[in-house]
Amino acid sequence: xxxxxxxxxxxxxxxxxxxxxxxxxxxxxxxxxxxxxxxxxxxxxxxxxxxxxxxxxxxxxxxxxxxxxxxxxxxxxxxxxxx
Numbered sequence: 222x223x224x225x226x227x228x229x230x231x232x233x234x235x236x237x238x239x240x241x242x243x244x245x246x247x248x249x250x251x252x253x254x255x256x257x258x259x260x261x262x263x264x265x266x267x268x269x270x271x272x273x274x275x276x277x278x279x280x281x282x283x284x285x286x287x288x289x290x291x292x293x294x295x296x297x298x299x300x301x302x303x304x
Contacts, residue, residue, distance in 0.1 A: 226264075230268060
């Protein structure tokens, strides 16, 4: 895989695909090289696994007061007015 293809795999793993990326991914997946498609899928899987491991490693519990603050903020919002 070239650097652009690896970048596309990371984009897929992050879920941040734009129109240009979508076309590049589609071209790669529609290509004639099954080994390249497999390598691309493996790169996406590896990136997602690394992101999940990172999220787990740095996860922290929210402060206990957060729930109450969120509920108070929601309660304070004015309902939309029908026009």
